[in-house]
Amino acid sequence: MRPPTKDELQQPTQARTELDPGDLAHRIVEVASDKKASDVVLLRTAEVTTMADYFVICSGRSERQVQVLGHAIVDELREEGIRPLGVEGRGTARWILLDYGSVIVHVFAPEEREYYGLERLWSNATQVVRVV
Numbered sequence: 079m080r081p082p083t084k085d086e087l088q089q090p091t092q093a094r095t096e097l098d099p100g101d102l103a104h105r106i107v108e109v110a111s112d113k114k115a116s117d118v119v120l121l122r123t124a125e126v127t128t129m130a131d132y133f134v135i136c137s138g139r140s141e142r143q144v145q146v147l148g149h150a151i152v153d154e155l156r157e158e159g160i161r162p163l164g165v166e167g168r169g170t171a172r173w174i175l176l177d178y179g180s181v182i183v184h185v186f187a188p189e190e191r192e193y194y195g196l197e198r199l200w201s202n203a204t205q206v207v208r209v210v
Contacts, residue, residue, distance in 0.1 A: 097160065099180035103132035104207070105158075106151055106183055110136045111209050113150045114143070115185070120207040121200055131180040133200060137191050141171040147185045148174035 097105070103120055110118050115136035124131040138144035145168065152162060155178075164177040173190045176183035184196060 099131040102160065102178060103134055103181045105155070106134045106178075106181060107207055107209065109151050109154045110134065110147060110183075110185075113147050115147050116188075116210070117191075118207070118209040119197060119205060121197070121203040122206050123200060123203045125204070126200065126202045130182045132182070132206075133196065133203070134181065134183045135186070135191070135196055136184070137186045137188050139188070141187055144174060144185050144187050145171045148176065151176060151183060151185075 107118055107120050116139060118134070118136040121133045121135070122131065123129065123133050136147065138147050148165070148168060148171075152165065155161070160178070162176045162178050165174070166177075167174040172187045173194070174183075174185040176185070186194075
């Protein structure tokens with residue numbers, strides 16, 4: 079990806095809309111993988127729900143790593159001019175949800191990921207990427 083131009087950096091703090099949802103989802107997978115998230119899964123949910131086009135699901139090995147992953151995704155995308163619509167769960171760091179509109183990111187502690195089983199819940203969605 080190219081760095082933002084001077085004009086892009088000077089734009090108001092609104093989210094950029096030029097990234098296709100698929101490209102955004104793949105970028106999030108890339109950031110999570112770079113930060114050593116475990117079992118990163120990208121699901122295409124557009125055909126099974128109107129909630130979002132994609133879910134990115136990943137795990138941290140500890141509460142601290144869950145926090146680091148959540149912050150890294152938000153920070154790296156913010157540097158590219160992309161801001162989440164909402165962030166939930168940072169205080170407990172057991173399950174952080176990042177809402178980017180067409181892409182929803184779930185960063186789990188291992189126990190919560192197993193308990194909630196989002197991959198089972200959304201088993202009708204197409205798995206696009208899995209990084210173990």
